[in-house]
Amino acid sequence: MAFMEISIVPIGTGGTSLSGYVAETLKILKISGLEFELHDMGTTVTGEPADLFRVANEMHNATFSMGVMRIYTVIKIDDRRDKTVSSLGHKTHSALEKIKN
Amino acid sequence: MAFMEISIVPIGTGGTSLSGYVAETLKILKISGLEFELHDMGTTVTGEPADLFRVANEMHNATFSMGVMRIYTVIKIDDRRDKTVSSLGHKTHSALEKIKN
Amino acid sequence: MAFMEISIVPIGTGGTSLSGYVAETLKILKISGLEFELHDMGTTVTGEPADLFRVANEMHNATFSMGVMRIYTVIKIDDRRDKTVSSLGHKTHSALEKIKN
Amino acid sequence: MAFMEISIVPIGTGGTSLSGYVAETLKILKISGLEFELHDMGTTVTGEPADLFRVANEMHNATFSMGVMRIYTVIKIDDRRDKTVSSLGHKTHSALEKIKN
Numbered sequence: 001m002a003f004m005e006i007s008i009v010p011i012g013t014g015g016t017s018l019s020g021y022v023a024e025t026l027k028i029l030k031i032s033g034l035e036f037e038l039h040d041m042g043t044t045v046t047g048e049p050a051d052l053f054r055v056a057n058e059m060h061n062a063t064f065s066m067g068v069m070r071i072y073t074v075i076k077i078d079d080r081r082d083k084t085v086s087s088l089g090h091k092t093h094s095a096l097e098k099i100k101n
Numbered sequence: 102m103a104f105m106e107i108s109i110v111p112i113g114t115g116g117t118s119l120s121g122y123v124a125e126t127l128k129i130l131k132i133s134g135l136e137f138e139l140h141d142m143g144t145t146v147t148g149e150p151a152d153l154f155r156v157a158n159e160m161h162n163a164t165f166s167m168g169v170m171r172i173y174t175v176i177k178i179d180d181r182r183d184k185t186v187s188s189l190g191h192k193t194h195s196a197l198e199k200i201k202n
Numbered sequence: 203m204a205f206m207e208i209s210i211v212p213i214g215t216g217g218t219s220l221s222g223y224v225a226e227t228l229k230i231l232k233i234s235g236l237e238f239e240l241h242d243m244g245t246t247v248t249g250e251p252a253d254l255f256r257v258a259n260e261m262h263n264a265t266f267s268m269g270v271m272r273i274y275t276v277i278k279i280d281d282r283r284d285k286t287v288s289s290l291g292h293k294t295h296s297a298l299e300k301i302k303n
Numbered sequence: 304m305a306f307m308e309i310s311i312v313p314i315g316t317g318g319t320s321l322s323g324y325v326a327e328t329l330k331i332l333k334i335s336g337l338e339f340e341l342h343d344m345g346t347t348v349t350g351e352p353a354d355l356f357r358v359a360n361e362m363h364n365a366t367f368s369m370g371v372m373r374i375y376t377v378i379k380i381d382d383r384r385d386k387t388v389s390s391l392g393h394k395t396h397s398a399l400e401k402i403k404n
Contacts, residue, residue, distance in 0.1 A: 005142035007177065009312055011282075012319035016373040023199035030200065039138075040145050040192045041106035041177055050259055052201055057255040060279065069284040070319040072312050074177065074357050074377055075277040076108065077262065078141055082117055082271040090142045091120075098124035099131065110211055110274050116212035117272040154360040158353055161380065170385040171218040173211050175276055176378040178363065183372040209379065225401035232402065239342075241321055242394045243308035243379055246343050276379065278310065279342055284319055292309035293322075293343045300326035301333065 002079035003091070004052040007042035011070040024066055025059040030060075036062050037088050042074075046088060049079055103180035104192070105153040108143035109164050112171040125167055126160040135160075138189050143175075149190060150180055204281035205293070209244035210265050226268055227261040234260075239290050244276075246257040248290060251281055269300040305382035306394070307355040310345035311366050314373040327369055328362040330341075335361075340391050349391060352382055 010021050022038070029036045029045060032055045037044040045052060060073050111122050123139070130137045130146060133156045137146040146153060161174050212223050224240070231238045231247060234257045238247040247254060262275050325341070332339045332348060333357045337376050339348040348355060363376050
Protein backbone atom coordinates (compact mmCIF):
# COMPACT_ATOMS: atom_id res chain seq x y z
CA MET A 1 0.00 0.00 0.00
CA ALA A 2 1.22 3.47 -0.87
CA PHE A 3 0.06 6.98 -0.02
CA MET A 4 -0.73 9.50 -2.76
CA GLU A 5 -1.54 13.15 -2.33
CA ILE A 6 -3.18 14.88 -5.27
CA SER A 7 -4.03 18.55 -5.86
CA ILE A 8 -5.78 19.51 -9.08
CA VAL A 9 -5.61 23.22 -9.92
CA PRO A 10 -7.84 24.49 -12.77
CA ILE A 11 -6.38 27.47 -14.65
CA GLY A 12 -8.34 30.28 -16.30
CA THR A 13 -11.63 29.61 -14.50
CA GLY A 14 -12.51 33.26 -13.94
CA GLY A 15 -13.18 32.65 -10.24
CA THR A 16 -10.99 31.90 -7.27
CA SER A 17 -13.18 29.24 -5.63
CA LEU A 18 -12.10 25.68 -6.30
CA SER A 19 -14.44 23.69 -4.02
CA GLY A 20 -16.80 22.69 -6.84
CA TYR A 21 -13.89 21.16 -8.78
CA VAL A 22 -12.57 19.41 -5.69
CA ALA A 23 -16.03 17.94 -4.98
CA GLU A 24 -16.13 16.48 -8.50
CA THR A 25 -12.85 14.63 -7.93
CA LEU A 26 -14.04 13.34 -4.55
CA LYS A 27 -17.00 11.68 -6.31
CA ILE A 28 -14.48 9.69 -8.38
CA LEU A 29 -12.72 8.62 -5.20
CA LYS A 30 -15.96 7.55 -3.55
CA ILE A 31 -16.73 5.30 -6.53
CA SER A 32 -13.17 3.91 -6.54
CA GLY A 33 -13.56 2.38 -3.10
CA LEU A 34 -10.08 3.61 -2.10
CA GLU A 35 -9.59 5.13 1.35
CA PHE A 36 -9.12 8.91 1.08
CA GLU A 37 -9.05 12.08 3.14
CA LEU A 38 -9.44 15.68 2.01
CA HIS A 39 -7.21 18.17 3.81
CA ASP A 40 -6.43 21.84 3.32
CA MET A 41 -3.72 21.32 0.68
CA GLY A 42 -4.93 18.26 -1.24
CA THR A 43 -6.51 14.85 -1.02
CA THR A 44 -4.58 11.88 0.36
CA VAL A 45 -5.47 8.44 -1.01
CA THR A 46 -4.10 5.01 -0.04
CA GLY A 47 -3.91 1.93 -2.24
CA GLU A 48 -1.78 -0.12 -4.57
CA PRO A 49 0.41 2.15 -6.75
CA ALA A 50 -1.25 1.03 -9.99
CA ASP A 51 -4.69 1.91 -8.55
CA LEU A 52 -3.41 5.29 -7.36
CA PHE A 53 -2.03 6.23 -10.79
CA ARG A 54 -5.27 5.08 -12.43
CA VAL A 55 -7.54 7.06 -10.11
CA ALA A 56 -5.29 10.13 -10.44
CA ASN A 57 -5.81 9.99 -14.20
CA GLU A 58 -9.59 9.72 -13.70
CA MET A 59 -9.69 12.66 -11.25
CA HIS A 60 -7.60 14.77 -13.64
CA ASN A 61 -10.00 13.97 -16.53
CA ALA A 62 -13.12 14.57 -14.40
CA THR A 63 -12.02 18.17 -13.83
CA PHE A 64 -11.84 18.77 -17.59
CA SER A 65 -15.39 17.47 -17.92
CA MET A 66 -16.46 20.59 -15.95
CA GLY A 67 -15.45 22.90 -18.79
CA VAL A 68 -11.93 23.79 -17.66
CA MET A 69 -9.42 24.31 -20.49
CA ARG A 70 -6.14 23.97 -18.59
CA ILE A 71 -5.29 22.00 -15.47
CA TYR A 72 -2.21 21.87 -13.29
CA THR A 73 -2.08 18.66 -11.25
CA VAL A 74 0.46 18.00 -8.49
CA ILE A 75 0.92 14.47 -7.16
CA LYS A 76 3.20 13.14 -4.42
CA ILE A 77 3.48 9.41 -3.79
CA ASP A 78 5.11 7.90 -0.72
CA ASP A 79 5.55 4.17 -1.31
CA ARG A 80 7.22 2.09 1.38
CA ARG A 81 7.68 -1.63 0.79
CA ASP A 82 9.68 -2.74 3.86
CA LYS A 83 6.79 -2.22 6.25
CA THR A 84 3.01 -2.22 6.07
CA VAL A 85 1.64 1.27 6.73
CA SER A 86 -1.80 0.83 5.38
CA SER A 87 -4.14 3.31 7.00
CA LEU A 88 -4.48 7.07 6.93
CA GLY A 89 -3.22 8.61 10.16
CA HIS A 90 -0.79 5.85 11.14
CA LYS A 91 2.23 7.57 9.62
CA THR A 92 1.96 10.70 11.72
CA HIS A 93 1.67 8.92 15.08
CA SER A 94 5.39 8.24 15.55
CA ALA A 95 6.55 11.81 14.80
CA LEU A 96 3.89 13.31 17.04
CA GLU A 97 4.88 11.00 19.92
CA LYS A 98 8.45 12.35 19.67
CA ILE A 99 7.45 15.98 20.31
CA LYS A 100 4.89 15.30 23.03
CA ASN A 101 6.53 17.17 25.87
CA MET B 102 -3.07 34.44 5.57
CA ALA B 103 -1.83 31.69 3.28
CA PHE B 104 -1.54 27.91 3.57
CA MET B 105 1.79 26.14 3.05
CA GLU B 106 2.38 22.42 2.90
CA ILE B 107 5.95 21.27 3.37
CA SER B 108 7.53 17.82 3.03
CA ILE B 109 11.24 17.42 3.76
CA VAL B 110 12.78 14.22 2.42
CA PRO B 111 16.33 13.35 3.59
CA ILE B 112 18.36 11.38 1.01
CA GLY B 113 21.01 8.75 1.75
CA THR B 114 20.06 8.21 5.38
CA GLY B 115 20.57 4.45 5.33
CA GLY B 116 17.13 3.85 6.87
CA THR B 117 13.59 4.20 5.58
CA SER B 118 12.06 5.75 8.70
CA LEU B 119 11.61 9.51 8.55
CA SER B 120 9.64 10.22 11.73
CA GLY B 121 12.72 11.43 13.67
CA TYR B 122 13.44 14.03 10.99
CA VAL B 123 9.81 15.11 10.85
CA ALA B 124 9.73 15.52 14.65
CA GLU B 125 12.75 17.84 14.44
CA THR B 126 10.95 20.13 12.00
CA LEU B 127 7.81 20.15 14.15
CA LYS B 128 9.87 21.54 17.03
CA ILE B 129 10.73 24.52 14.80
CA LEU B 130 7.03 25.02 14.08
CA LYS B 131 6.10 24.87 17.76
CA ILE B 132 8.63 27.63 18.52
CA SER B 133 7.42 29.71 15.56
CA GLY B 134 3.94 30.09 17.02
CA LEU B 135 2.36 29.43 13.61
CA GLU B 136 -0.69 27.16 13.42
CA PHE B 137 0.25 23.80 11.88
CA GLU B 138 -1.02 20.27 11.34
CA LEU B 139 0.94 17.14 10.47
CA HIS B 140 -0.81 14.79 8.05
CA ASP B 141 0.27 11.66 6.19
CA MET B 142 1.91 13.49 3.28
CA GLY B 143 3.36 16.61 4.88
CA THR B 144 2.83 19.40 7.35
CA THR B 145 0.38 22.21 6.65
CA VAL B 146 1.14 25.61 8.15
CA THR B 147 -0.86 28.85 8.02
CA GLY B 148 0.49 32.37 8.25
CA GLU B 149 1.67 35.42 6.38
CA PRO B 150 3.63 34.37 3.23
CA ALA B 151 6.88 35.96 4.47
CA ASP B 152 6.62 33.98 7.73
CA LEU B 153 5.89 30.77 5.83
CA PHE B 154 8.95 31.14 3.60
CA ARG B 155 11.11 31.96 6.63
CA VAL B 156 9.95 28.97 8.68
CA ALA B 157 10.33 26.68 5.64
CA ASN B 158 13.99 27.74 5.42
CA GLU B 159 14.44 27.04 9.15
CA MET B 160 12.81 23.58 8.93
CA HIS B 161 14.96 22.73 5.90
CA ASN B 162 18.13 23.75 7.78
CA ALA B 163 17.10 21.92 10.97
CA THR B 164 17.04 18.64 9.06
CA PHE B 165 20.66 19.17 7.97
CA SER B 166 21.63 19.70 11.62
CA MET B 167 20.72 16.01 12.14
CA GLY B 168 23.63 14.85 9.98
CA VAL B 169 21.84 14.47 6.65
CA MET B 170 23.95 15.32 3.57
CA ARG B 171 21.22 15.80 0.97
CA ILE B 172 17.64 16.97 1.34
CA TYR B 173 14.75 17.16 -1.09
CA THR B 174 12.11 19.63 0.09
CA VAL B 175 8.70 20.02 -1.56
CA ILE B 176 6.57 23.07 -0.76
CA LYS B 177 3.10 24.04 -1.98
CA ILE B 178 1.62 27.42 -1.08
CA ASP B 179 -2.03 28.34 -1.58
CA ASP B 180 -2.38 32.07 -1.07
CA ARG B 181 -5.80 33.64 -1.52
CA ARG B 182 -6.19 37.40 -1.05
CA ASP B 183 -9.83 38.01 -2.01
CA LYS B 184 -11.21 36.23 1.05
CA THR B 185 -10.06 35.46 4.56
CA VAL B 186 -9.56 31.73 5.02
CA SER B 187 -7.47 31.76 8.10
CA SER B 188 -7.82 28.47 9.92
CA LEU B 189 -6.86 24.91 9.18
CA GLY B 190 -9.88 22.84 8.23
CA HIS B 191 -12.05 25.68 6.89
CA LYS B 192 -11.05 25.15 3.27
CA THR B 193 -12.28 21.58 3.07
CA HIS B 194 -15.75 22.25 4.50
CA SER B 195 -17.32 23.57 1.29
CA ALA B 196 -16.14 20.69 -0.94
CA LEU B 197 -17.21 18.08 1.59
CA GLU B 198 -20.69 19.66 1.86
CA LYS B 199 -21.12 19.24 -1.90
CA ILE B 200 -20.67 15.46 -1.85
CA LYS B 201 -22.69 14.77 1.28
CA ASN B 202 -25.42 12.58 -0.21
CA MET C 203 -0.79 16.55 -25.50
CA ALA C 204 0.16 17.36 -21.93
CA PHE C 205 3.47 17.97 -20.12
CA MET C 206 4.48 15.91 -17.11
CA GLU C 207 7.46 16.47 -14.86
CA ILE C 208 8.50 13.58 -12.68
CA SER C 209 11.10 13.34 -9.91
CA ILE C 210 11.65 10.01 -8.19
CA VAL C 211 13.50 10.21 -4.88
CA PRO C 212 14.68 6.91 -3.31
CA ILE C 213 14.80 6.99 0.51
CA GLY C 214 17.23 5.10 2.74
CA THR C 215 19.75 4.30 0.01
CA GLY C 216 22.79 4.96 2.18
CA GLY C 217 24.34 7.20 -0.47
CA THR C 218 23.54 10.67 -1.73
CA SER C 219 24.03 10.03 -5.46
CA LEU C 220 20.84 9.48 -7.42
CA SER C 221 22.12 9.38 -11.01
CA GLY C 222 22.01 5.55 -11.22
CA TYR C 223 18.32 5.56 -10.28
CA VAL C 224 17.55 8.38 -12.68
CA ALA C 225 19.28 6.49 -15.51
CA GLU C 226 17.07 3.46 -14.85
CA THR C 227 13.93 5.53 -15.28
CA LEU C 228 15.25 7.12 -18.47
CA LYS C 229 15.56 3.64 -19.99
CA ILE C 230 11.80 3.20 -19.43
CA LEU C 231 11.18 6.50 -21.20
CA LYS C 232 13.39 5.54 -24.15
CA ILE C 233 11.38 2.34 -24.62
CA SER C 234 8.07 4.25 -24.27
CA GLY C 235 8.73 6.32 -27.38
CA LEU C 236 7.51 9.47 -25.59
CA GLU C 237 9.45 12.71 -26.02
CA PHE C 238 11.35 13.55 -22.82
CA GLU C 239 14.07 15.81 -21.45
CA LEU C 240 16.11 15.42 -18.28
CA HIS C 241 16.83 18.68 -16.45
CA ASP C 242 18.35 19.52 -13.09
CA MET C 243 15.15 19.07 -11.07
CA GLY C 244 13.35 16.25 -12.88
CA THR C 245 12.41 14.75 -16.21
CA THR C 246 9.80 16.39 -18.43
CA VAL C 247 7.75 14.13 -20.68
CA THR C 248 5.08 15.01 -23.26
CA GLY C 249 2.19 12.83 -24.39
CA GLU C 250 -1.45 11.95 -23.90
CA PRO C 251 -2.39 12.11 -20.18
CA ALA C 252 -3.21 8.37 -20.02
CA ASP C 253 0.25 7.55 -21.45
CA LEU C 254 1.92 9.92 -18.99
CA PHE C 255 0.22 8.34 -15.94
CA ARG C 256 1.09 4.85 -17.25
CA VAL C 257 4.78 5.62 -17.83
CA ALA C 258 4.99 7.39 -14.44
CA ASN C 259 3.80 4.17 -12.80
CA GLU C 260 6.42 2.17 -14.75
CA MET C 261 9.25 4.57 -13.82
CA HIS C 262 8.18 4.46 -10.16
CA ASN C 263 8.21 0.62 -10.20
CA ALA C 264 11.54 0.43 -12.06
CA THR C 265 13.23 2.27 -9.19
CA PHE C 266 11.99 -0.37 -6.72
CA SER C 267 13.51 -3.06 -8.93
CA MET C 268 16.93 -1.59 -8.01
CA GLY C 269 16.55 -2.66 -4.38
CA VAL C 270 15.14 0.54 -2.90
CA MET C 271 12.62 0.03 -0.07
CA ARG C 272 10.93 3.45 -0.02
CA ILE C 273 10.35 5.95 -2.80
CA TYR C 274 9.01 9.48 -2.82
CA THR C 275 7.73 10.46 -6.27
CA VAL C 276 6.68 14.00 -7.21
CA ILE C 277 4.70 14.58 -10.40
CA LYS C 278 3.40 17.81 -11.94
CA ILE C 279 1.14 17.71 -15.00
CA ASP C 280 0.30 20.75 -17.10
CA ASP C 281 -2.51 19.81 -19.45
CA ARG C 282 -3.89 22.47 -21.78
CA ARG C 283 -6.72 21.57 -24.13
CA ASP C 284 -7.58 24.89 -25.78
CA LYS C 285 -4.34 25.05 -27.76
CA THR C 286 -1.83 22.60 -29.15
CA VAL C 287 1.49 22.97 -27.36
CA SER C 288 3.05 19.74 -28.35
CA SER C 289 6.82 20.02 -28.19
CA LEU C 290 9.32 20.50 -25.42
CA GLY C 291 10.68 24.03 -25.43
CA HIS C 292 7.70 25.74 -27.10
CA LYS C 293 6.11 26.80 -23.83
CA THR C 294 9.05 28.86 -22.63
CA HIS C 295 9.46 30.87 -25.83
CA SER C 296 6.68 33.38 -25.15
CA ALA C 297 7.79 34.25 -21.59
CA LEU C 298 11.42 34.61 -22.65
CA GLU C 299 10.45 36.95 -25.51
CA LYS C 300 8.73 39.24 -22.98
CA ILE C 301 11.90 39.85 -20.94
CA LYS C 302 14.31 40.19 -23.84
CA ASN C 303 15.52 43.71 -23.23
CA MET D 304 24.71 25.81 -3.36
CA ALA D 305 21.26 24.29 -3.78
CA PHE D 306 18.84 23.95 -6.69
CA MET D 307 15.28 25.25 -6.47
CA GLU D 308 12.52 24.75 -8.98
CA ILE D 309 9.56 27.08 -8.71
CA SER D 310 6.21 27.10 -10.54
CA ILE D 311 3.73 29.86 -9.79
CA VAL D 312 0.18 29.15 -10.92
CA PRO D 313 -2.32 32.05 -10.81
CA ILE D 314 -5.94 30.95 -10.17
CA GLY D 315 -9.07 32.63 -11.51
CA THR D 316 -7.34 34.67 -14.19
CA GLY D 317 -10.04 34.15 -16.81
CA GLY D 318 -7.48 33.10 -19.42
CA THR D 319 -5.32 30.03 -19.87
CA SER D 320 -2.09 31.78 -20.90
CA LEU D 321 0.46 32.16 -18.12
CA SER D 322 3.49 33.51 -20.00
CA GLY D 323 2.90 37.12 -18.89
CA TYR D 324 2.96 36.05 -15.24
CA VAL D 325 6.04 33.92 -15.77
CA ALA D 326 7.84 36.83 -17.44
CA GLU D 327 7.14 39.01 -14.39
CA THR D 328 8.82 36.50 -12.10
CA LEU D 329 11.81 36.20 -14.42
CA LYS D 330 12.40 39.96 -14.05
CA ILE D 331 12.77 39.37 -10.28
CA LEU D 332 15.33 36.65 -10.97
CA LYS D 333 17.29 38.85 -13.36
CA ILE D 334 17.58 41.54 -10.66
CA SER D 335 18.55 38.94 -8.02
CA GLY D 336 21.72 38.00 -9.84
CA LEU D 337 21.05 34.28 -9.21
CA GLU D 338 21.66 31.80 -12.03
CA PHE D 339 18.32 30.54 -13.42
CA GLU D 340 16.82 28.64 -16.32
CA LEU D 341 13.22 28.57 -17.49
CA HIS D 342 12.02 25.17 -18.70
CA ASP D 343 8.63 23.79 -19.70
CA MET D 344 7.49 22.94 -16.17
CA GLY D 345 9.05 25.69 -14.04
CA THR D 346 12.09 27.80 -13.42
CA THR D 347 15.23 26.33 -11.87
CA VAL D 348 17.39 28.64 -9.76
CA THR D 349 20.70 27.94 -8.02
CA GLY D 350 22.06 29.65 -4.92
CA GLU D 351 22.37 29.54 -1.16
CA PRO D 352 19.17 28.17 0.42
CA ALA D 353 18.41 31.43 2.26
CA ASP D 354 18.67 33.35 -1.04
CA LEU D 355 16.43 30.83 -2.78
CA PHE D 356 13.68 31.08 -0.14
CA ARG D 357 13.91 34.89 -0.24
CA VAL D 358 13.65 35.14 -4.03
CA ALA D 359 10.80 32.59 -4.05
CA ASN D 360 8.86 34.89 -1.71
CA GLU D 361 9.58 37.87 -4.01
CA MET D 362 8.48 35.99 -7.15
CA HIS D 363 5.30 34.85 -5.39
CA ASN D 364 4.50 38.45 -4.36
CA ALA D 365 5.33 39.86 -7.80
CA THR D 366 2.58 37.71 -9.33
CA PHE D 367 0.01 39.22 -6.95
CA SER D 368 1.11 42.68 -8.06
CA MET D 369 -0.35 41.80 -11.50
CA GLY D 370 -3.90 41.72 -10.13
CA VAL D 371 -4.20 38.02 -9.38
CA MET D 372 -6.33 37.14 -6.32
CA ARG D 373 -5.19 33.58 -5.66
CA ILE D 374 -1.87 31.87 -6.37
CA TYR D 375 -0.74 28.29 -6.10
CA THR D 376 3.05 28.05 -5.86
CA VAL D 377 4.98 24.78 -6.04
CA ILE D 378 8.64 24.68 -4.97
CA LYS D 379 11.12 21.81 -4.95
CA ILE D 380 14.57 22.25 -3.43
CA ASP D 381 17.43 19.81 -3.90
CA ASP D 382 20.18 20.73 -1.46
CA ARG D 383 23.32 18.59 -1.36
CA ARG D 384 26.07 19.47 1.10
CA ASP D 385 28.58 16.63 0.64
CA LYS D 386 29.61 17.76 -2.84
CA THR D 387 29.73 20.98 -4.79
CA VAL D 388 27.25 20.87 -7.66
CA SER D 389 27.06 24.50 -8.41
CA SER D 390 25.99 25.01 -12.01
CA LEU D 391 22.83 24.33 -13.96
CA GLY D 392 23.26 21.32 -16.22
CA HIS D 393 25.98 19.56 -14.21
CA LYS D 394 23.55 17.31 -12.35
CA THR D 395 22.10 15.68 -15.46
CA HIS D 396 25.44 14.77 -17.03
CA SER D 397 26.08 11.62 -14.99
CA ALA D 398 22.64 10.06 -15.56
CA LEU D 399 22.75 10.80 -19.28
CA GLU D 400 26.20 9.20 -19.58
CA LYS D 401 24.77 5.99 -18.13
CA ILE D 402 22.13 5.54 -20.85
CA LYS D 403 24.32 6.56 -23.77
CA ASN D 404 24.22 3.32 -25.73
